Amino acid sequence: MAEGRVQRRLAAILAADVAGYSRLMGEDEEGTLAALTAHLSEAIEPCIAEHRGRVVKTTGDGLLAEFASVVDAVQCALAFQDAMGKRNGPVPEARRIEFRIGVNLGDVIIQDDDVFGDGVNVAARIEGLARPGGICLSRAARDQVRDRMAIALHDLGEVAVKNITRPVRCFAVGPDTADESASQQAPPPEPAAKTSDKPSVAVLPFDNMSGDPEQDYFADGMSEDIITALSKLRWFFVIARNSTFSYKGKSPDVRQVARELGVRYVLEGSVRKAGNRLRIAAQLIDGETGNHLWAERYDRQVEDIFAVQDEITQRVVGAIEPQLYAAENLRIQSKPPESLDAWGCVIRSLWHLGRFTKGDNEEARQLLRQAVALSPNYAKAHSVLAFAEARMVFFGGDIDTTLSSAREIAQTAVALDDDEPWGYFSVGYIVCFTSRYDEAIAWYRRAIELNENFALAHGNMAAALALGGQPDAAIEAVDLAIRMSPRDPFNYSYLHFAAIAHFAAERYTEGVACEEQALRERPNFTPALRFLAACHAGLGEMEKARSAIAEVLRLTPESSIKRDVYGQVAYAGENDRERYAAALRQVGLPEE
Template identity: 40%
Template sequence: MQFIFADCVLDPDRRELTRAAETVAIGPQVFDLLLYFIQNRDRVVSKDDILEAIWGGRIVSESTLTSHINAVRKAIGDSGEEQHLVRTVPRKGFRFVGDVREAQASDSPSASGNDAAPAPARAALALPSKPSIAVLPFQNLSGDPEQDYFADGVVEEIITELSRARWLFVIARNSSFTYQGRAVDVKQVGEELGVGYVLEGSVRKASDRVRITGQLIDATTGGHLWAERYEGTLDDIFELQDRIAANVAGAIAPQVELAEIERAKSKPPASLNAYDCYLRGLAHMNRGTRESVAEALPLFHRGIELDPEFAAAHAMAAWCIFWRKVNGWMEDRPHEIAEGVHLARRAVEMGRDDAVALTRGGHALAHLAGDLDSGIALLDRAVFLNPNLASAWFLGGFLRTWHGESESAIEHFERAMRLSPVDPELYRMQAGMAMAHLFAGRLDAASTWAEQAYRNLPSFLMVVATIAATRGLVGRQEEAQRAMEQLRALDPTLRISNLTDWLPIHRPEHLTKFADGLRKAGLPE
């Protein structure tokens, strides 16, 4: 049996570790420690567990244990700072957190001596526990072999960008590039690499312009999920590679997530694992209605029960509570806010390198605990970890809106919509644009964006309030009053005096403008 993770293969029978197809020199105890981590990857192993398993219970110095753990990390391309594969759990121990696939070792070569015999097909690998993708080398259709390097560079950048999404298992370049120059069957690639999705594409150059096409395919069915074409000039090749890679990665990730949600929906409830519960929760949360959020929250809680260290599930549960607050749905406000703050803090503590956990947890924490500065810092870190995560951009835009940075907020919303133009949360981005333009004094733009968001979710309290305020500020009194009637129906408790309990508006002049518009529309003091 072999254990395959990242770009490594660990073969216990041969006591061999390879990384990027190269053998890694590793000491016997370091090898045993790595194998122990992998075999016990479903739990945190304590220092006492390690001493018993590797040193037979003998007492060894703290520095010896530390040096062996560092040697394990170095051998597999990890480090104490990154902890992508071996994570330190403070005051508890260590856990191997990388995705591992198990495969039978290859049979010995035939002794027939027939060198011309075709190589046997690779054994099918089991799919990892999270969504998985391979990016195949793009075809160079230019008729110019010199352009191969450009096509390869684009693929390498896409692999790098996709790898920033910790929820996505991405096959390393050295494995996917073994298919270069070969006619492939996508289903076979999926079986051989153990992935659910394959991205393939082509590059065509004409004069100083280049056209790149890409298509995302479900490797289990062969069905096409997404296709797009990008064009640009070769004035700055590296800038073009970076831009295309970011656009492709930003577009693909939501498509994979939507496809995974559909898979999770088709599973019988009794067979759901933590990630399935999380995906089902996302599907409900994206709809944004009171009923759908009420269905989402128990699913995230169930995901936490199945995996107490699932940072993103904690973050999404906290975010559901935030959404209840911002729409006036809370029934026990102090209790729910305390629960949301607890979940959000757990999310950002456990998910310090998880962009999704930092995004949702940080945003919920800013709202529920009233700390905009810390929330912005957490969202900025999420963008640093994954610049292609649309939710990190638009939720960071919201926090900047409340902080009084309208122009920066608008840039964040625009970036999110460029990254994911058909996102199921587009109405939230539109709502953010409306509020940012309102604070910037562009009432027509604010009204237009609010109307777009309203068409997608009429029960969004903030959107209805924005419509009422903009109508009130421009003197369209009848329309303002109609919007106010709906606002009062959605939340009868809302008053001018409790606006800051609802939305964390930082600048007094922005609060005054918003309150003035709502007052003119008829909101009581």
């Protein structure tokens, strides 16, 4: 195989995940970890090997396995769940480790014994549709086994799954699945409040797990601070403290809470203090299905209790904001674009913008124009449209015409609402294209003042810092953006900006690592390929550098030194700019 060429194959992928893992770890971390380790080594991994599969990786609370045959994968899934059922038999129900399993057949990318791509993503997403102890198959997997295995299947219909363009037809395994699924998903009979048109969230009082009543103030403070911080994000509808604190000391079903308060999402958490150690856990839950959308745990030394409270509040809010964007996008994926309201258009556009292709960027522009037409005074629609318009520079748009149009739209957004952080972000993004980096940084900082958890602003400010001669500050901005939003669809771009900073600082090994990670998330991202080539050249790895440039020229034949080093966005420092040009010239990028 030629160096640099992507290796693909068709494979059956089994994804498994522990249901309620955060709760189990919060209640008994050491016991849960020991039990899970024993299940994996004694039952699950041998089962996979017996069915001719291989464990690709474990993920803390789950695993990913690859099979050459779908039949083997499904037989393994059945044996896996049967073994876990037997092992869980003597265990109290509240302490049982139960897995959900998803199986898909699809094309996967192979890299260093790991697997990537939609074939993997679909398996991981549909796993969440299975009941605890259950199995869910994609249509592709179902078609391979329905005439070869005597298993009952319940059609779940077309399901929109995160980061997959089209809905996936899904099937649950088991004769009683339909009844069980219906009973699990059915909302309680209590009267429901009217759900807000905005994305709506309720923050329940955090549980004090310390056994010390004096720690209640800290747990309550965490909840109150998060409510206050979320309330500053003006696209949220956040339930007031007095309503959510009526649940304090209770253990309500989150679906019942969502129904009673009229919200789509519920955030719950816990605080545990032992000596000088503090553990805070939080999880975001879909109020309709009860599925976990995000969960995280934070361990800290209790030195300044209020500093810890502020830090964790920032981390939680910064992490769940993009999760809610993603969840809202999933919710509207099944709707035709013409039926979307202005909010829905903006949310769907952000998903397309995260994919960074010409087609997706054009789709985003169309959706945002629809949003502006539906709601002419909606500042955020104008702001994101300006962002999408400016991005046309990467896809062949004339730089002067494109930026002039984008600047006009961004100025309209700021005039409509001077407290909307997206407007300032978009102006900063546009200014960055003209190499006025100090000005761009000032616009980004204004956006961050209005929303300190705005990961996209922190991440993109890194580009202005890196190109403007502040590489170490750029790395700090990238680290902060990724800590705030570790699963952000724009993380590939932040990693690329980190590589720009590392190249400027002549840290070529670190630059290669950042771009390789960025390219795993966006394999055809040509700016990353160019800096990957430059960093390889800096290390003297000329064949790898030439291979990366060959891929750049295959994807964008118009690439050149004039266009990509001295045009568009360029290093402000002459030394950095000329070193970058020399590296790319040396490995085959044409002058014009």
